[in-house]
Amino acid sequence: MGATATAAAADARRYDRVLLKISGEALMGPQGYGLHPPTVARIAAEVKSVHELGVEICMVIGGGNIFRGLSGSAQGMERTTADYMGMLATVMNALALQSALEELGIHTRVISAIPMDQVCEPYIRRRAVRHLEKKRVCIFAAGTGNPYFTTDTAATLRASEMHCQAIFKGTKVDGVYDSDPKLNPDAQRYARITYDEVLQRHLGVMDASAIALARDNDLPIIVFSLDEPGGFRGILAGEGTFTIVHG
Template sequence: MTVPTATAPDAPAEARSKGYGRVMLKISGEALMGDQGYGLHPPTVQRIADEVKSVHDMGVEICMVIGGGNIFRGLQGSAQGMERATADYMGMLATVMNALAMQAALEGRGIHTRVISAIRMDEVAEPYIRRRAVRHLEKKRIIIFAAGTGNPYFTTDTAATLRANEMNCEAIFKGTKVDGVYDRDPKKFPDAVRYDTVSYDEVLQKHLNVMDASAIALARDNNLPIIVFSLDEPGGFRGILAGKGTYTRVHG
């Protein structure tokens, strides 16, 4: 059973009002490339760092998982004939590069940040030790979990859900390019319907594009809500924690 984490005593009332003292922010690697077709777009990285800082300033403890699709995606490599495990390990290394870029942006804003990798690379990141990671959060450091779970065949969605449970996060915030979960792609279908709330089982049964099935099942089994919101909306992350904004809540 997930044990709730108390919000920091000195956190402003707007953070305490929603009951989120510790959260996981999951974003895709593509979110870091802006309008480019590949790689990192520094102004976009800086903008997202500003969003994260605004929530950190509320006293909320933050974990992050960033995908690697802007650099290399294991499934695509596998589809092109590469052996799946090798392709997935290459994707994990891409997530480390994104994590280091985000760490640099956050530390440039005066926020102590730790990159924790599921694959040992001691010169650039800490190895994953759960109790040490929890202690970093208690010291108000932002943690960026990199290299997925350290295993092939698992996505960064599953990694984010696993780490969120291990860190006793109260919710996963999934930052996307749309303001919630729709019954179909709202960019292709203007009449797409947005859900205010949706159950884990509905997500699985209707094949809604939230997270992969393993991540949804893991969240459901541990009663961990998923908040889907637009990362492109300025102030959207902070706004939801303050009880404002548009989003979809996935829960039991």
């Protein structure tokens, strides 16, 4: 591990409250759609391993494995309706992960930006903070509750409101590369990169609104592979491969 990577690892060890952002596609495993229970259980186990370190965890999950608002809009559906359908998909994913976490003995709350009291709590910032202080995992669902905003933006917003020290974005690759590593075997991974460099180079870490909000709130984004067993816990122990996006 080089000096830059060592410094990045030292940063990672300081986090006591973090937000984990994962895509809905991460829950579908080898299937082409929907929920794959063994994959959901594996991700829950990853979260539990970090929770056992005493880290306070909140989460935002996308809904692309069930319905993606933007693609629905592209196929002729009215954008606002499509986005609300996508928000409901994130609630389904959140409930699935809550069930998997509670099977492991982790107290979990699903908190929705769209009130649906029969299945989850409405979003009240102070109550959510209190859940985290009691070491409950909070899964924020339904995005921001507004159309035209992605779950990336919702993740950055909730992380800022919860005073998280970092956003951990679990992806299919172990960091941010200068080109697609699946297509280019010579792609170079960044150990550290600034928000402005991500925006200028169109690197696709998160959408531009989410990156700008993270930059404005000095909120680092740690990009790592969710497919790597123990990867989430390893970063918090100062190990593993990842990229830190910072100011």
